[in-house]
Amino acid sequence: MNFRKPKGTKDILPKEIYKWHFVEKTIREVTDLFNFSEIRTPTFEYTDLFKRGVGAETDIVGKEMYTFLDKNGDSLTLKPEGTAPVMRAFLESGIYGEQNLHKLYYLTGMFRYEKPQAGRYREHTQFGGEILGSNSIYTDVELILMAKEVYNRCGINNFKIKLNSIGKPEERRNYIKILKDYLRDHLNELSEESKKRYESNTLRVLDSKDSGDRQITDSAPKIIDHMGTESRQRFHDVVNELTRLGAECEIDFRIVRGLDYYTDTTFEFVSSDLGSQDALGGGGRYDGLIEQLGGKPCPGVGFGSGIERIIIVAEKNGFTFGEPGNPLVYFIALNEEARKVAFAAALSLRQNNISSETDLLGRSFKAQMRDANKMGVKYVYIIGEDEIKKGMGILKNMSDSSQIEVSFDKIRENIV
Numbered sequence: 001m002n003f004r005k006p007k008g009t010k011d012i013l014p015k016e017i018y019k020w021h022f023v024e025k026t027i028r029e030v031t032d033l034f035n036f037s038e039i040r041t042p043t044f045e046y047t048d049l050f051k052r053g054v055g056a057e058t059d060i061v062g063k064e065m066y067t068f069l070d071k072n073g074d075s076l077t078l079k080p081e082g083t084a085p086v087m088r089a090f091l092e093s094g095i096y097g098e099q100n101l102h103k104l105y106y107l108t109g110m111f112r113y114e115k116p117q118a119g120r121y122r123e124h125t126q127f128g129g130e131i132l133g134s135n136s137i138y139t140d141v142e143l144i145l146m147a148k149e150v151y152n153r154c155g156i157n158n159f160k161i162k163l164n165s166i167g168k169p170e171e172r173r174n175y176i177k178i179l180k181d182y183l184r185d186h187l188n189e190l191s192e193e194s195k196k197r198y199e200s201n202t203l204r205v206l207d208s209k210d211s212g213d214r215q216i217t218d219s220a221p222k223i224i225d226h227m228g229t230e231s232r233q234r235f236h237d238v239v240n241e242l243t244r245l246g247a248e249c250e251i252d253f254r255i256v257r258g259l260d261y262y263t264d265t266t267f268e269f270v271s272s273d274l275g276s277q278d279a280l281g282g283g284g285r286y287d288g289l290i291e292q293l294g295g296k297p298c299p300g301v302g303f304g305s306g307i308e309r310i311i312i313v314a315e316k317n318g319f320t321f322g323e324p325g326n327p328l329v330y331f332i333a334l335n336e337e338a339r340k341v342a343f344a345a346a347l348s349l350r351q352n353n354i355s356s357e358t359d360l361l362g363r364s365f366k367a368q369m370r371d372a373n374k375m376g377v378k379y380v381y382i383i384g385e386d387e388i389k390k391g392m393g394i395l396k397n398m399s400d401s402s403q404i405e406v407s408f409d410k411i412r413e414n415i416v
């Protein structure tokens, strides 16, 4: 029987894992620089958390969740997004009350039953950040700048930051009525998907990709014109500060995000290198979410970005992700006794943080040399019958083919 990976998943093979390591290392470096702490939550949660925290009318909850009953009959869901689980852990653990401000990040697998296509998988890995406890505009600004720094360090500079505000909940509710009034006259012209969304998640009609829908919504009333002065000022302050700090952004009324919990700022990083799934990352404020999950009111802002898409865009921009790691020394052993010496010497180098390799297939000298060349090692150390007698091996520098005799216990001192 031939097994295949499940639809919409991928294997990350050894020949490309170094790209992942680079991006993951970059994320850890940048989150350290911005003083974010990592939080890890379970792979699955009780289904109700997402229903409550994300919203039953959203695509994620309505259509895309991997939900199952466990043997106890409890309904569990593989996490489709990061914010609700982080909020749940934040409340449940009590770290909530320990200090006023929390800066958290995660790097974890996400699961969504979506139609697979380029840049869209059923399991993807997401890096996300959350700042909790303050509604200062600088929390929005800092989060966006942190994501930007990660992208820049991965060689990605040609993305757009699209910014919008969906106001306070009451402003939003009021605006949805105005939007519905406008759309009602065009209902027959809307795509099937937008007709459904008109009732269930009206704001999302604005982010439809259908060109007919877009023509209609081009002239729709804009939320920015229906917000109070405070919300409008807040939005302008965010835009101004981002611009001042080198993160040029574009105001785009279509960035409404799909999730129920957003308030005020919403944003997306968009790259034309991604095709139709053009979002590199996105997020927004969610000042009412914690309360919705049973906590005391606590403002927050968060974002998420798929690692797969970061790698796709970085590659399209010719980024090299550093070099794949090669061993420094390859031990070539010409007989059984030499193999024992080689194995011990390699272990000693490894214990001293020098990566090394031995031949585990019992191959000929030529085959071992070929193997060493293929691995791109800097040195080979050759041990044959004569060498065993002398207690000395031949250390060959592969870059200039120079070689010297070096005793078994002095290898480390002779490599640079």
Ligand code: AMP
Binding pocket: 081, 112, 114, 119, 120, 121, 122, 123, 124, 126, 279, 280, 281, 282, 283, 304, 305, 306, 307, 308, 309
């Ligand atoms: P969202 O919460 O849908 O805005 O997702 C946040 C980010 O995660 C997106 O901007 C993408 O970079 C990434 N992402 C979301 N869904 C997928 C998916 N199905 N496959 C790959 N990446 C995804």
